[in-house]
Amino acid sequence: MSLANKVLAVNNDLPIRTHKPVHSGKVRSVYWLTEADSKRLIEEKGYDVPADAPLAIMVISDRISAFDCIWHGEGGMNGVPGKGAALNAISNHWFKLFKEQGLADSHILDIPHPFVWIVQKAKPVMIEAIARQYITGSMWRAYEKGEREFCGINIAEGLSNNQKLPELLITPSTKGILEGIPGVQAVDDVNITRQNIEDNFEAFNFTKPSDINFYEKLLKDAFAVISTELEKLDQIFVDTKFEFGYVNDKAGNEKLIYMDEVGTPDSSRIWDGAAFRDGKIVENSKEDFRQLLLKHFPDPDILLNKDRMAERFALAKNNALPEDVLMKISETYIGIAEKIIGKEIVLSENPKAEIVTILREQYGLID
Structure with a gap:
């Protein structure tokens, strides 16, 4: 077959x-x-x-x-x-x-x-709960341009790309387009502050204000669990996205739970530890595929510029990627899964x- x-x-x-x-x-x-x-x-x-x-x-x-x-x-x-x-x-x-x-x-x-x-x-909490242990990707691109505040958190001067942050940062964004929240743009995946969430907790689908602390605790604790386990495999848990929601158990008690997927190469960046110590970044996540696409096409701005979405969709539709590109990604996904x-x-x-x-x-x- x-x-x-x-x-x-x-x-x-x-x-x-x-x-x-x-x-x-x-x-x-x-x-x-x-x-x-x-x-x-x-x-x-x-x-x-x-x-x-x-x-x-x-x-x-x-x-x-x-x-x-x-x-x-x-x-x-x-x-x-x-x-x-x-x-x-x-x-x-x-x-x-x-x-x-x-x-x-x-x-x-x-x-x-x-x-x-x-x-x-x-009932989903309308937040993409993002946690970062290293400065890289979109956060680094913004930092390089001079931004020093992310999701209401002030970031120190003098950081370099792919550097470990002094502490785990929670940099949430909206899940879907949320209308009518003061200070929050009605667009998908827009960065928000903890203050935004506290001031409008019901709009983000939190049942009560104290659940904001609980979601942050669940986020940090889960990040620590995955990070510790990956460390044993000499892999670095760089950043990730969690999603949360509410369900009821058999007795009718409401509880906050993890949703969607967690700690995967799709929702996280995972770096090879040995390569990192040698000053190289070897991605064991979808970031490898993103970088590959940026190198594969002559005009990478199409992939990075949200004002060029029509061109981007056309690019994806009209270009069949070489089989070896998909097989390399297959090796990355299967390889990290088998390790874990x-x-x-x-x-x-x-x-x-x-x-x-x-x-x-x-x-x-x-x-």
Whole structure:
């Protein structure tokens, strides 16, 4: 079987029973289960959620996005082999560790297949919770231009690119476009301050002001857990994005949980420790792919300049990347995943057929 066939690029066409449109994001597709199926699964599987909680099947893909575009390769390779399985395996590993160490639960209730999560519907906190241990990327570009305040935090003079910061910085941005918040632009991914959040906690979907402290604690504690574990593998946890939300447990108690994915090469920068000590940056994350794209195209400004989005979308649509580019990224994702989970990632011969069989035979979700 060709590599292209092993890639799960389209994940919104599975015959899962649902009454709602399938929500397809850049990487994952979400199928909301019928009330009857949600109720039946909660009872059969004993999930710690209210009997009437809405459940969804979340299916990851091997698609790769960067600079807000989905990229594809030559020979019909519309994704990166092993990427989806690697992302889910890494997230599963960290979520389990957070729970074991008493931090917080996640939205995941069950993992039927390496590409599939059964999740509980959560009320999302409308914040991209970003934590930085090193100055690099967009923060460095802004610093280099003279900016010394990020998300309301003053940064010292005299820092150099890729330098470790004196302390872990929390530099949040908005999740989606939030209208009508004083001092916050109504655009996606705009930087916000802690003061913005405190003054408008309900607009960001926090239940109460004290949960702002709690989300920051969960963010810092989780960052420390991942950073410590990666250090054992001689990897550096540089920065990351977390997402949070609220759910109710079986007894009806509301709790703040981790959502989306955590500590993955998509949501984080991870550097090789040995290379860093030699003064080199070796990325074990999607940043490697971003840098590759910036070098691959003659006019990298298209990828960096938000005023050129039409050109950027055209660039991604009209340019099939060489297969070796996608295979290099595949090696990065699978390599870091295998380091983290301590075992081999086995590529499925036909992930879609496997998913359909499991969801039909073990979960009764496909007719």
